[in-house]
Amino acid sequence: MDNAASVLLAFPPDGDLPTLEKYHKAVTAHVQQVERLLKDTTTNLASLAPLLLEHVNPAVNSISYLALLQSILASEKTTQPQRLAVLPSVTAFLMTFDPRQIRYVGSALSRLLDLVATNELLPASAAVDVLATAILRLNPAGSMLTSHHLSLVSLAYETNNIEPALPVLEKTIVFYPGVKGAAAGKRLLGDPALAPAAYLTPESGLTTKLSSASVLQYDLFCGLCFIQRRMWQQAFDALERVVTYPTKDLACSKIMVDAHNKWVLVGLLLTGKMPALPSTTSQAAQKTYATLGKAYTAIGKAFEKLTAETIKAEAFSLGQYSLAEEGNLGLMQLVLSHYQRWQIVNLGEAYTKISLEQIRAQTQSAETGAPLETEAEIEALVESMIGDGMLHGVIEKPAPAAEEGDDGTPPPPPQPGYLHFLSPADDLSEQQFAAQMLAAAQRIKDLGPVVKAASERLGTRPEYVRYLVKEQKRDKDGSGPNSAAMGFESTFDEEDLMTGVTAGI
């Protein structure tokens, strides 16, 4: 046991590891020793592990700690109570592990995370929380999609524990695993400056290779989670990522069609208007949406109409059954109930004050296809809208004129209530505006490293290198006897010939 303990605690050494090379060497050696220890049948690590766990610090000796957990959980001899006993350690480890060390034992970590994601080890709410934290520890920027994202989002959605997963789901993802030549290569895994794309690779074991379907699925599930939380803007963006997914050879996936239909409904809830397909949507997908998403597009168009009959009819023609099958029944009901709300909001474009009775007469409920019955219902609706922050206004009820009971005249009828639309926030002060612009600029600047990484990656791709070589060759040839003709060619790229010439004119 002492032997085992000394091996396990050997890394990190007490002294500093000044250079990257030394660090790398030490870690690699340590990993090998720990592996040997795991394989060693003479020291029964699984039985010693619970004891050893108390001496090993998960935040410092992460590799060793992971090995111990692994030996307990993988061993056939471990009984259920023993497994349960080790759970707090699993949680503690996943919340605190050292992300730099752990890159060297990626597949072991992945095995542990997968185990957590199966929902057998921990209760779902804890599992989601732990997974989300671990994912963010590996890559705090969260800009790279891994296979663990997928298990996280499906676990969160299926067990309805969305909130703890939100920090991960809200991150912008721009990198995907499976890029050839993205792995660290000559650079060392322990390099703290390494881009996430270089260590979150199938080679390091921290993720597996993904298929396009899983990427689509991830964004769709994100959308579903946000819908569940009623975060319409985020849901809309997530679904839009699916809708505009790049395709080749006229392909379009069923997931994309599903997402498109939901995207239309969410867009209606978010903006009150039929969203326009972004220009980046592929041609094939546009065609497919036009045919398979026709019923939903029709609803989108009907939503903009002033009378509720069309939208009611369109929703009815879709049918409860198909809505339920596509999982859009709840969303559709919400859209119908929001129809009148948006109509009231739109009244604000033309009116500053309008009586409740007029609102009642001018707007219709999409659920019944008719105006509401009483003014009280309208009042309740408007009040709930003001409460939700959807409407910027107040209901005012003029105080009835003083009652004159003495001289026998009947009291005047109560004045009808009206809605006063408040003007939207006035223009910002120079400081506020500057702050907002600065924040926007900062967000764009923050993309800098990502752009740099992308450009580095593109710059080292064989296609680009081949292109460069060709360009250089052409330049050299240009100095030959036919320099005039070649010079012309090198000035204008073949495709750009026409534009180049016209621009020259």
Place this chain on the structure above:
Amino acid sequence: MHPLLSSRLLHLSLEMDHRQPSASPVALGEFSFPAAANMNDPILVFFTAMDNQGGVIVKGNVQYIRNSPSLRSLFAHSLGALCLPNRRAAADLDTRRTEQPKLDLDLYIQNYRGRTRYDRLFLIGRSSVPLCVDALKAAAAEAKRGRDTHRYREAVECLRIAAPSEPEATFDQAWLESVDAINGSEITRLLAELKGYKNNLVKESIRIGNEELAKFYESSGDLNAAAETYQKMRPDVSTQKQIADVGRHLIRVSLAQRNWGMVIAHLSKMVLNQTPEEEDTLQPFLKISQGIASLGQERFLDAATAFLATKSGVPESTYNEIASSNDVAVYGGLLALASMDRIDLQTMVLDNSSFRTFLEREPHIRRAVTNFVNGRYSACISTLESYRADYLLDIYLQKHIPKIYAEIRRKCIVQYLIPFSCISLDTMNGAFGIPGQPIEEELYSMIQSGTLQAKINTIDKHLTTASSNPRLKLQASALEKAQSYEKQAVDRLRRMGLAAADLELKGQKNMHVNTLSSSSEMYEEYRRLDE
């Protein structure tokens, strides 16, 4: 005579209008009364049929319609749908002031020459209740003067429904047969002659042969054949004058066919290289046809510019086979009102010496334009409203009148509001309101469509015009730009990432949704992708 009618006629005769009815007040009187309560009125039957065909119907006298319940319901519908942009006005028929058409048929039609005479008469016959029988009779007579038997049949057919008791309502069988026979033999003769010319290879004879044949086709009503034959003249023309003639023929036929695109196409080929005098004589014809074609395509500003550029001082005979000089004034004035702002109206309409000559023939149009320029918008609108019935009887304007009027009205309201930051709805109603129809709804739709930048306050009953806040706009647009830039940048990076990881969705046979037939298959597909 009914007192209301006589007072109106008196009013009309006071109007300074060349179309003032002097010849046939009795005819109008006949119509306003005796048939009123008769449910089997042939006029009613006729106009019900016209209404069912979707035609525009201009009722004459309110009294006449008010006394006939069935006609009232018919007009309540048709007016609502076709003549008036406001649906409420139709329901409120009794309170709405409607005008007798001020035009007199004989005076009106003598301004024209050629085939357009019949077209105009027949349209009036089908659209105007008081002028129906007169116009149809005149149309039948006009058709009989020519060679087009189809037209004659058409007019008499309508007369038979509208006024079966009239002597003109029976077919002149003998005339029909003889004209049909002559037409047949004449065409054969002309074709034979043309063939002879072609064999002789004399260009000038071929051209004349084609021209004669085409003219004959045109007069006998076969416009397609006429257009085709006129086209065949092109290869054989030799002088500039002949080119111009071919162009004129083609434009005239295309206008009669209402093929506006072809009119424009032919116009573009009329690049003239003639003596200034010749060009001057042709100019009005070209400008008018260009204007009419643009009007037909609802390009009001183009049309207005064309009409306003028409030169005066050219004999009317050069263009009255398509429109009269009165028409130029009406078309040009109305379209300019609908499409130009006040400064342009002043410089291009009122200060336009050449167009002034036309305007003098239609003083109320000039009055309307002057009123608009001087900011007396309600006077402008009421002047135009009183002539709505007349303009609805014009072959080219009829279709567009509701749109043109609505446009002018919208412009009036917008212009009227410019000096105000806040105005009470009562004042607006006073200036523009139609009795019994609050202006609020119209304002609402104008605000919704973005024509008007204002907000209504229905509680305190006033309208506040929204002051534009360029600072706010700039800030909003700057923030939006930044946001969309960020979004695009992220999206592009994501796409590059996907492309680099080779994750684009590839076309596979069973992944392509279009090939999936049933929903269960789709579901399986979805499951498969789930795994």
